[in-house]
Amino acid sequence: MNTRLEKALNLEPSDRVPFLPAIYEHKAWFVGETPSKVCRDINLFTTAVLAEYERVQPDALTVGIDVYNVEAEAVGCKVTYYPGNDISTPAIGPEGTIFQGADDVASLKMPDPKKDGRMPLNLEVARRVVKVLGRDVPIRGAVSGPFSMASSLVGSEHLLMLTVTHPGLVKDLIAFSAEVIKRYGSAFREAGCGVIIFDSQASPELLSPAMYRDFVLGPTQGIIKYFKQLGVQHVPLIIGGNTTLMLDAYLETGANNILCDAKADIGQFLVKCSKARRAFRRNLDTSDFLELTVKELLRRALKMVKESKGYPGFILGTGVVPYGTPLANLIAIREVAQEVRSVKK
Amino acid sequence: MTKAMKERQESAQSLEQGKTQRVAALTLELLEAGVSPQTILNDGLIAGMAVVGEKMRNGEMYLPEVLQSASAMQASLKILKPHLTREGARPLGRILLGTVKGDMHDIGKNLVGIMLQGAGFEIVDLGLNVPPERFVEGINTHHPAIVGMSAMLTTTMLNMKAIIDTIAAAGLRSTVKIIIGGAPASQRFADEIGADGYARDAVLAVGKVKQLLGLTV
Numbered sequence: 001m002n003t004r005l006e007k008a009l010n011l012e013p014s015d016r017v018p019f020l021p022a023i024y025e026h027k028a029w030f031v032g033e034t035p036s037k038v039c040r041d042i043n044l045f046t047t048a049v050l051a052e053y054e055r056v057q058p059d060a061l062t063v064g065i066d067v068y069n070v071e072a073e074a075v076g077c078k079v080t081y082y083p084g085n086d087i088s089t090p091a092i093g094p095e096g097t098i099f100q101g102a103d104d105v106a107s108l109k110m111p112d113p114k115k116d117g118r119m120p121l122n123l124e125v126a127r128r129v130v131k132v133l134g135r136d137v138p139i140r141g142a143v144s145g146p147f148s149m150a151s152s153l154v155g156s157e158h159l160l161m162l163t164v165t166h167p168g169l170v171k172d173l174i175a176f177s178a179e180v181i182k183r184y185g186s187a188f189r190e191a192g193c194g195v196i197i198f199d200s201q202a203s204p205e206l207l208s209p210a211m212y213r214d215f216v217l218g219p220t221q222g223i224i225k226y227f228k229q230l231g232v233q234h235v236p237l238i239i240g241g242n243t244t245l246m247l248d249a250y251l252e253t254g255a256n257n258i259l260c261d262a263k264a265d266i267g268q269f270l271v272k273c274s275k276a277r278r279a280f281r282r283n284l285d286t287s288d289f290l291e292l293t294v295k296e297l298l299r300r301a302l303k304m305v306k307e308s309k310g311y312p313g314f315i316l317g318t319g320v321v322p323y324g325t326p327l328a329n330l331i332a333i334r335e336v337a338q339e340v341r342s343v344k345k
Numbered sequence: 346m347t348k349a350m351k352e353r354q355e356s357a358q359s360l361e362q363g364k365t366q367r368v369a370a371l372t373l374e375l376l377e378a379g380v381s382p383q384t385i386l387n388d389g390l391i392a393g394m395a396v397v398g399e400k401m402r403n404g405e406m407y408l409p410e411v412l413q414s415a416s417a418m419q420a421s422l423k424i425l426k427p428h429l430t431r432e433g434a435r436p437l438g439r440i441l442l443g444t445v446k447g448d449m450h451d452i453g454k455n456l457v458g459i460m461l462q463g464a465g466f467e468i469v470d471l472g473l474n475v476p477p478e479r480f481v482e483g484i485n486t487h488h489p490a491i492v493g494m495s496a497m498l499t500t501t502m503l504n505m506k507a508i509i510d511t512i513a514a515a516g517l518r519s520t521v522k523i524i525i526g527g528a529p530a531s532q533r534f535a536d537e538i539g540a541d542g543y544a545r546d547a548v549l550a551v552g553k554v555k556q557l558l559g560l561t562v
Contacts, residue, residue, distance in 0.1 A: 080449070087502060088448070088500065092449065094473075152397075156450075157412065157451070159411055161413070164363065206407075208407035288485050289499065291533055
């Protein structure tokens with residue numbers, strides 16, 4: 001088993017900096033198909049994850065393509081899938097949401113991960129990938145965070161308005177979402193893998209740090225505590241955007257591996273994560289993939305690693321890798337990680 | 346300070362606080378008191394939204410509060426619109442907005458629309474997941490001065506170039522200025538695809554639009 005990531009999460013020195021690129025819709029590119037097709041086909045999806053490992057050699061794999069749709073779809077939301085060769089990522093549009101705000105949260109259907117929507121498909125992919133690669137690399141099933149799932153059910157703008165006009169309703173929706181996430185995460189655990197939580201709709205670019213504390217922190221703590229009780233040793237929580245202002249609350253969630261996105265202040269992360277003994281993944285900006293040459297990307301990645309000052313909990317990552325990104329770009333960043341050893345404390 | 350002046354000031358403050366009903370009531374009171382709709386627009390709504398934009402940039406206001414202020418602005422504009430039309434008042438310019446094909450994210454685009462409307466522009470919103478042909482159709486129908494495109498994903502961002510090319514192929518490129526925005530976009534990308542401008546956030550978008558139209562920033 002590759003223990004490099006494990007060591008970083010335990011803040012222990014390892015042979016090199018772990019590399020975790022954020023590959024979701026780009027998985028489909030590895031099998032020459034569209035995200036809409038691959039995310040609905042067990043065989044293609046499994047092959048895509050295996051191909052990702054073979055070609056990119058990340059230090060962990062995530063089972064998930066259109067991460068934020070899966071739970072909401074299982075509850076009843078309508079996902080737009082794109083036909084033919086359209087490489088757009090499936091998403092829930094305004095007409096696909098099911099909750100209008102005046103409804104009763106109790107009327108929402110609690111999905112069964114074994115039966116509803118694409119949850120069973122994602123779980124089967126996880127089982128198959130664990131069977132092939134489980135001894136080589138950590139594998140995590142992707143679940144939404146509670147605020148992001150509530151956003152998918154209602155629509156982001158509507159949910160943000162409701163935080164002011166109907167805060168009680170928002171709390172009920174988040175509590176419902178948290179229960180769905182626990183069940184889905186538990187099913188991933190039964191499938192033999194870990195869990196990774198994505199909650200970028202709760203980023204300070206959309207929600208204030210005070211609102212995060214009021215609405216999201218408690219339910220998120222509950223989810224992470226539950227996963228840990230199930231035996232998931234490391235629970236990453238991914239919130240994109242500049243999370244510097246909410247870093248204290250982010251650490252209070254209990255996640256032992258958090259995201260320091262490209263816009264966040266790495267200095268603050270180093271100080272606070274070191275004190276709280278947490279690992280963090282530092283992301284290269286997504287747009288860099290489109291705008292920089294391989295040489296420039298290499299230089300940028302190297303600069304990021306240097307900024308980590310040898311922190312053993314540092315993980316080199318990327319923003320969401322665009323579909324069709326040349327393999328050479330990802331390999332270049334990985335090579336930076338391979339060249340740089342963690343510094344012993 | 347006259348009663349009407351105080352009410353205009355209160356209107357701006359209530360807008361900032363997102364008090365929709367109060368802003369609507371004050372708009373009616375000011376109209377009844379004989380204050381011109383243009384003055385109410387300038388001193389109440391535009392002034393109020395300018396403060397909202399500034400506070401948002403400084404991290405003193407967040408999106409939920411901004412959306413409440415926008416809702417208050419819409420309520421007042423609904424009352425003012427027939428009066429403004431009757432007086433022959435004209436907006437600063439017409440802006441056509443849309444989130445590009447394949448992209449279902451519209452908060453950023455809506456926020457730009459709110460801030461532009463709050464600054465005195467007329468907005469025609471094509472919505473989200475908008476294909477290039479609908480942008481062309483929108484230009485032909487609404488004759489905007491500016492076309493604004495938004496994308497939140499790196500994959501969909503690439504569709505911006507296809508839209509600009511389609512607008513050019515339809516012979517309409519010289520009739521509009523084009524600005525782009527969205528999390529993965531940048532000035533460098535705007536230059537590459539031949540857009541006229543890029544704005545990092547909704548407040549900067551207002552300045553960029555004014556600059557492109559030769560208005561005082």
